[in-house]
Amino acid sequence: MAQVLARATRIPRLGRFGWLMALYAENHRKLVRLFEPGDLAAGSYASSIGDGLDLRLDVLEQHRYTSELRMTYTVVDAATGAPDPSAFIRLYRDAHQAEATHCHVGRRWQDAIGMYPPTDTLIRHRLRMNTFLGKWLDYLAEQGHGVARLQPLADAPVLVDVPARRASDA
Known part of the structure; x- marks a missing residue:
């Protein structure tokens, strides 16, 4: 019995x-x-599966080990005029990590959790955003989106309303 408890x-x-x-x-x-x-150059891409709800993937920046992305549908929120849902993603190729940094239409992280949130609040917020991202990626895969359906969007401006970075994100 002592061995079982120790294990x-x-x-x-x-x-x-x-x-x-x-x-x-x-x-x-x-x-x-x-x-x-x-592997994608900076620019905008669309993935269409014929359901009228095209996915837009903006490659905002490519760095040596990091990619900055925005993933959204081509649906515009009536209140803000911004695409919704929307996720800003930082892909760390060297560490094999992908972090949803922002998922807010018209709101910055300061508006969502405050300027100096306690660590527990910050982790809880990031858990929610990245759980959302994981579920969204699962849904997109089930619907048939993917690299084979990505088409560059010619003459489409990259969406520039990138949320301000925190000093801790640099």
């Missing part, structure tokens, strides 16, 4: 931060499998 206490418990890092890794796997964004 049970050695099992590590995954905390919220560990869960978030695992979520980033899973989102990276899904995003790379779906769109291979590290």
Whole structure:
């Protein structure tokens, strides 16, 4: 009996931060499998499956180890005039992580969680955003979106309303 209890206490418990890092890794796997964004040049792309709800993928910037992306539908929110839903994504190719940094129409992270949120609030907020991203990527894959359907959008401006970065995001 003592051996069973000793074995049970050695099992590590995954905390919220560990869960978030695992979520980033899973989102990276899904995003790379779906769109291979590290191979795309900066610009705008559309994925259409014929359902009238085209997906737009903007490659905002490509760096040596990082890609900055925006993923949205071609649907405009009536209140803000911005595409909705929308997710800003930072893809870390070297670390195999993909982080949804913002998912707010017309709102910045400061408006959502405050200027100096407690660590627990920040992690909870990032868990929600990245869970949303993972579910959205699953849905897109089920619907048939993917790299084979991506078409460059000629003469389409890259959406420039990128949320301001935090000092911790640099």
